[in-house]
Structure formats: structure tokens, C-alpha cells
Amino acid sequence: MLNVSSARVVAARKLTERAGRRAAGLFLVEGPNAVREALAAGAVRELFCTPAQAYEGVSYAGPIHLVDDRAAAALSETVHPQGVVAVCALADVPPEVALARRPQLAVLLAEVSDPGNAGTVLRTADAAGAGLVAFGGGSVDPYNGKVVRSAAGSHFHVDLVCDVPADQVIHAARAAGLRVLAATGDGSAGLDDEDAAGRLAAPTLWVLGNEARGLPPELASRCDDRVRIPIHGRAESLNLAAAAAVVLYTSARAQRR
Amino acid sequence: MLNVSSARVVAARKLTERAGRRAAGLFLVEGPNAVREALAAGAVRELFCTPAQAYEGVSYAGPIHLVDDRAAAALSETVHPQGVVAVCALADVPPEVALARRPQLAVLLAEVSDPGNAGTVLRTADAAGAGLVAFGGGSVDPYNGKVVRSAAGSHFHVDLVCDVPADQVIHAARAAGLRVLAATGDGSAGLDDEDAAGRLAAPTLWVLGNEARGLPPELASRCDDRVRIPIHGRAESLNLAAAAAVVLYTSARAQRR
Numbered sequence: 001m002l003n004v005s006s007a008r009v010v011a012a013r014k015l016t017e018r019a020g021r022r023a024a025g026l027f028l029v030e031g032p033n034a035v036r037e038a039l040a041a042g043a044v045r046e047l048f049c050t051p052a053q054a055y056e057g058v059s060y061a062g063p064i065h066l067v068d069d070r071a072a073a074a075l076s077e078t079v080h081p082q083g084v085v086a087v088c089a090l091a092d093v094p095p096e097v098a099l100a101r102r103p104q105l106a107v108l109l110a111e112v113s114d115p116g117n118a119g120t121v122l123r124t125a126d127a128a129g130a131g132l133v134a135f136g137g138g139s140v141d142p143y144n145g146k147v148v149r150s151a152a153g154s155h156f157h158v159d160l161v162c163d164v165p166a167d168q169v170i171h172a173a174r175a176a177g178l179r180v181l182a183a184t185g186d187g188s189a190g191l192d193d194e195d196a197a198g199r200l201a202a203p204t205l206w207v208l209g210n211e212a213r214g215l216p217p218e219l220a221s222r223c224d225d226r227v228r229i230p231i232h233g234r235a236e237s238l239n240l241a242a243a244a245a246v247v248l249y250t251s252a253r254a255q256r257r
Numbered sequence: 258m259l260n261v262s263s264a265r266v267v268a269a270r271k272l273t274e275r276a277g278r279r280a281a282g283l284f285l286v287e288g289p290n291a292v293r294e295a296l297a298a299g300a301v302r303e304l305f306c307t308p309a310q311a312y313e314g315v316s317y318a319g320p321i322h323l324v325d326d327r328a329a330a331a332l333s334e335t336v337h338p339q340g341v342v343a344v345c346a347l348a349d350v351p352p353e354v355a356l357a358r359r360p361q362l363a364v365l366l367a368e369v370s371d372p373g374n375a376g377t378v379l380r381t382a383d384a385a386g387a388g389l390v391a392f393g394g395g396s397v398d399p400y401n402g403k404v405v406r407s408a409a410g411s412h413f414h415v416d417l418v419c420d421v422p423a424d425q426v427i428h429a430a431r432a433a434g435l436r437v438l439a440a441t442g443d444g445s446a447g448l449d450d451e452d453a454a455g456r457l458a459a460p461t462l463w464v465l466g467n468e469a470r471g472l473p474p475e476l477a478s479r480c481d482d483r484v485r486i487p488i489h490g491r492a493e494s495l496n497l498a499a500a501a502a503v504v505l506y507t508s509a510r511a512q513r514r
Contacts, residue, residue, distance in 0.1 A: 033493070116373070124499045129489025150496070157491040192510050232386025232509050234414040236290070238502070239407070242381045245495070245502035252489050253449050 001051070004071045012048065012075055012087055018141045025090050027143035028075065029155075031082040037153030038088045046087040048075055053083030077145035090143060091155050095134065095169050098159035099176040103131025105251055106173060106205040110166040110219055111138040112240065114211050118142065119150025120241035121208065126154035128248035132205075133158050136166030166207070170222050173205040180223045182207045182215055183247045185237050187226030191250060194227055200254035206247050211240045258308070261328045269305065269332055269344055275398045282347050284400035285332065286412075288339040294410030295345045303344040305332055310340030334402030347400065348412050352391065352426050355416035356433040360388025362508055363435060363462040367423040367476055368395040369497065371468050375399065376407025377498035378465065383411035385505035389462075390415050393423030423464070427479050430462040437480045439464045439472055440504050442494050444483035448507060451484055457511035463504050468497045 002009055014020030015028045026045060029038045032053070038044050039060050047064045050072045067075075075085040098106075107125045112118050118140050125133045133154075135142045142148075142162050148155065161169060170180050179202045181194075194200050207223055209215030220226055229238060229246050238246070259266055271277030272285045283302060286295045289310070295301050296317050304321045307329045324332075332342040355363075364382045369375050375397050382390045390411075392399045399405075399419050405412065418426060427437050436459045438451075451457050464480055466472030477483055486495060486503050495503070 120496045120499060123492050123496060126490040127486075127488050127492035127495050127499075152492065152496075154490075154492050192513075195510075229384075229506075230509075231384050232513075233383040233411075235380050235384035235409065235411050238384050239377045239380060239409075239498070241496070241499055242377060242384075242502035245499035246506045249486075249503045250506075252487075253452075256449075256489075 002065050002067045002071055004074045006071065008046070008065055009048070009067065009071045009074060012046070012085070015087065016077060016145060018144070021090070021143050026087050027090060027148065028145065029086045029088050029148055030076055030078065030084065032084055034148065034153040035084050035086045037156045038086050041156035043088040043091060043156055044086045045089060048072065048085045050083040078149065092142070092160040092162045095161045095164055095172045098132040098161055099172055101131060101159065102176070103159070104203045104255055105130040105248065106132035106134070106178060107244065107248065108134045108136055108166060108169050108205055108207045109139045110136045110207060110215055111210045112208065113140050114240070115140050115144045115146035116150045117211055117240045119147040121244040122147070122151040122158070123154045124241065124245045125248055126157045128252040130248060131159055132161060134161035134164065134169045136169060137164065166219055167222055170205070170207065178203045178205045180205045180207060182220045182223035182226045183243055184215055184220060184226045184228060187228035189225050189227050191227050191229050191247065195250055195254055200251050201257065204251050206251070208240060208244055259322050259324045259328055261331045263328065265303070265322055266305070266324065266328045266331060269303070269342070272344065273334060273402060275401070278347070278400050283344050284347060284405065285402065286343045286345050286405055287333055287335065287341065289341055291405065291410045292341050292343045294413045295343050298413035300345040300348060300413055301343045302346060305329065305342045307340040335406065349399070349417040349419045352418045352421055352429045355389040355418055356429055358388060358416065359433070360416070361460045361512055362387040362505065363389035363391070363430060364501065364505065365391040365393055365423060365426050365462055365464045366396045367393045367464060367472055368467045369465065370397050371497070372397045372401045372403035373407045374468055374497045376404040378501040379404070379408040379415070380411045381498065381502045382505055383414045385509040387505060388416055389418060391418035391421065391426045393426060394421065423476055424479055427462070427464065435460045435462045437462045437464060439477045439480035439483045440500055441472055441477060441483045441485060444485035446482050446484050448484050448486050448504065452507055452511055457508050458514065461508050463508070465497060465501055
């Protein structure tokens with residue numbers, strides 16, 4: 001059983017830092033549910049688990065290391081380690097590759113810094129049937145432990161794009177025939193009006209900005225339209241993940257009518 | 258300037274614990290935006306701020322205490338204290354009082370334990386125009402610091418109900434003429450079908466369950482219908498706050514058509 005000072009554990013721990021992930025081309029996925037998705041996607045390169053957390057029923061030919069609780073905790077980024085951590089290959093693709101698959105629904109996060117929000121948007125985009133989720137330059141690293149945890153396995157379900165400037169993603173999406181819509185608090189078009197007019201049935205890239213600052217104006221001006229989510233009550237705005245859920249599910253419904 | 262050992266600061270610190278809040282009938286609200294909403298609602302009983310955080314432009318006749326940074330940090334539950342903390346009167350009302358105002362849209366959280374999720378649902382419900390948000394028995398305390406932070410002032414915008422058993426809220430809502438819908442992963446009715454059939458235009462109470470376990474079956478069986486949010490992609494489910502955003506905005510749109 002490996003302990004916290006074993007060379008394999010020490011090497012895997014480096015993946016809790018962005019620099020370590022980029023150098024190795026690997027990231028960590030924790031917990032039985034997310035690890036199952038990683039295994040199904042063929043992304044797992046190495047698996048660590050505690051004896052208490054039997055891991056079986058999946059086809060996986062790579063190394064499985066039994067670790068003690070301290071080593072499992074050292075590889076975990078949560079308060080309650082779940083006893084299973086997989087080392088996985090980074091999953092992102094260039095935007096052109098993702099767009100060549102003709103996604104009907106896509107999301108671009110621009111300068112989104114909160115990892116929980118970013119991971120929830122990725123999970124929600126997956127649920128809404130989006131084919132592409134891009135983390136534009138200046139956004140949190142999609143392989144950050146909190147993003148991975150919030151996304152609950154969706155890294156392996158959609159085409160993930162990262163480390164590409166937001167305006168380059170917008171340009172490529174438009175060239176691929178997608179309508180590019182900025183979700184903003186003060187857009188000129190109302191979401192429900194866009195929906196009622198049938199304009200959300202087209203293939204769409206939704207662009208979402210930072211939790212506090214919103215979309216940079218120069219980026220919003222590059223979108224085809226700025227769309228406002230209605231605020232019926234007295235809240236000043238929606239949380240980013242809630243806004244993403246509203247626009248993505250409105251598009252998903254419109255595209256299936 | 259008050260320091261961390263001042264009697265007022267020591268007394269206010271007790272409000273970071275549930276027992277202290279219940280004993281005093283008070284809770285803490287932090288940050289300029291949320292405190293502005295509390296002031297507008299007339300809920301503030303005492304205000305603490307640092308000299309760096311000038312607080313002006315609002316009508317407030319109660320005590321304002323200047324505090325040093327350490328005292329501000331002691332009253333804060335965040336990593337980056339914002340320098341303004343208000344002691345506010347608890348804001349909840351009995352369900353009968355809230356229902357007498359005839360809300361068209363309402364939410365009940367059943368055994369929801371994650372404070373960030375709960376606060377985000379409250380904020381989203383406010384944005385969607387809901388008039389009532391109930392935290393059923395077994396849910397996180399709505400006055401918990403993380404809930405308050407995530408709700409961003411919405412405690413003062415909707416009728417908040419708490420410490421009431423979930424089935425009692427369901428009973429009272431139905432008696433007041435609301436349709437009671439459980440949002441579940443496996444409901445018999447699809448959300449889009451309900452919407453297309455015009456059934457979401459009625460006054461509605463949405464019942465949402467725990468992040469991991471979902472709704473207790475005995476509670477789901479007390480609802481008029483169990484409604485399934487479609488999963489178009491490969492995610493297993495939606496995060497609770499995202500699910501709330503989808504159902505509440507679908508209802509809000511249906512009620513305004």
C-alpha cells in the first residue's frame with residue numbers, strides 16, 4: 001500500500017497545481033462518480049484508491065495503486081476525501097476540431113474566475129446538450145480541482161476548449177455558422193422575445209462573462225446580439241451558473257420545437 | 258473605534274452561530290450591496306464598518322460603529338472581509354402570512370444542506386419573481402453566513418419561510434390554490450410538455466430536494482405532479498441551483514404569456 005511519500009503519490013500531487021498539470025498533460029479526478037465517467041471515456045492513466053473504497057466493475061487495464069488514508073487525503077482537494085483519485089489525460093481540443101463536429105449549442109466563458117461557477121456551467125451545458133464548452137483566456141483553469149468537482153464528470157462528455165482567446169473562439173464559431181449571443185444584464189433583446197420570435201432555434205454560441213464584472217464591452221460588441229435575461233423580481237442580477245442554466249435550457253427547448 | 262474585544266463586537270460575533278441568531282432574533286449581513294438592501298428594507302438594527310469603507314447615502318437612524326480591521330474580520334465569514342457588516346432582524350414570516358399575499362410562484366427547499374446552493378436558489382427565485390421561498394425542516398439555516406452571501410440581498414425581497422415542516426408548507430400552499438410540483442430527475446411529466454400544454458401558467462409551488470439524495474419519496478408523493486427536467490446530454494443530473502433556475506424561469510415565462 002502506497003503512503004504519502006511514495007514516488008507515485010508525490011508525482012500525482014503535483015497535479016493539484018496548474019503548472020504541474022500543464023507540464024505532465026494530466027489532471028486529477030476524484031470520487032467514484034466522476035472517475036467512472038473518466039474510465040468510460042478512456043481518459044484514466046493511473047488510479048489511486050483506498051482499500052475501503054473498492055473500485056470494480058469497470059474495464060481498465062492501467063495501474064491501480066492501493067493507498068492509505070493519508071495518501072488519499074494528500075491527493076484530495078476536498079474536506080472529505082472520497083478515497084478514489086484518477087490521473088487523467090487533459091481532455092481539451094482546439095476550437096476548430098470541436099466546431100467541425102457541428103455543435104448546435106455551445107458556451108464560451110469569458111474571464112470567469114470562480115471555479116464552482118465554471119464547473120457548474122460545464123455540467124449544465126452538458127445536461128442541456130451543448131457540444132462545446134470553451135474557457136476563454138483569463139478564465140479559471142478547467143482542470144482546477146474545484147472546477148472538476150463541480151462539473152461532476154462533464155469534462156468527458158463535451159468538447160472542451162481552453163487557453164484560446166475569447167475573440168478567437170467567437171470568430172471560429174461564427175465562421176462555423178453559429179449565432180453568437182452575449183448573455184448580459186442590459187442586452188437590447190429580451191430572452192423571451194428572442195425565443196418567441198423563433199430566433200433561438202439556430203445553432204448558437206452563448207458568451208457568458210465574469211461573475212462580478214460581466215462581459216468586457218469589447219467582447220460583447222463582437223457578438224451578434226446582446227440578450228437580456230428578464231429580472232421579474234427585485235434581485236439585481238442572476239448568479240452566473242443560474243444565468244447559464246436559463247439561457248442554455250431556453251435554447252435547448254427552442255432547438256427541439 | 259471599536260476593536261475585537263469590544264462588547265458590541267463580541268455580541269455581534271455570536272450571530273455567526275445559529276443558536277446565537279435564534280436567541281437574539283438577529284443575523285449578520287455583509288458587504289455594501291447586501292447591506293444596502295437590508296437598509297432599504299428597514300431591517301438593520303446596528304451597523305459596523307471600517308473607516309476605509311465609508312458608508313453613506315442611505316437613511317438610517319440606528320447606531321453605526323466604526324471598527325478596526327481585526328474587528329471587521331472577526332464579524333466576517335469570508336476570506337476577504339468587505340468592511341461593512343449589518344446586524345439585521347430575522348426576516349421570516351409564517352407560511353400563512355406569505356400565502357395570504359397570493360404569490361404566483363413559490364419555492365420549497367426540502368432537506369437542502371448546501372448553503373451556497375440554497376442562497377443561490379433564493380436569489381434566483383427573487384429574480385424569477387417568486388413571492389415565497391420556504392426552507393423546510395432539515396434544510397440549512399437561511400441566516401447562515403454563506404446562504405446570506407449567496408442570496409445577495411434577496412432575503413429582503415421575498416417572503417421567507419423557515420423552521421416549518423415541508424409537508425406543512427405543501428399543505429398550506431395547496432389550500433391557498435397553488436399547484437404543487439416536485440422537480441425530480443425521474444418525474445412522470447416532462448417540463449417542456451407541461452409548458453407546451455399550458456399547465457405551468459397556474460400559480461405554482463416548486464419543491465426541490467437535497468443536492469445528493471433528491472426529494473424524499475414520501476414528500477414527492479404529496480405533490481400534485483413530479484416534473485422531470487430534460488437531460489439532453491450525458492450529465493447524470495443538474496446541480497440544484499441550475500435545476501431551480503430552469504423550472505422557475507420556465508414557470509415565470511409561462512405565467513406571463
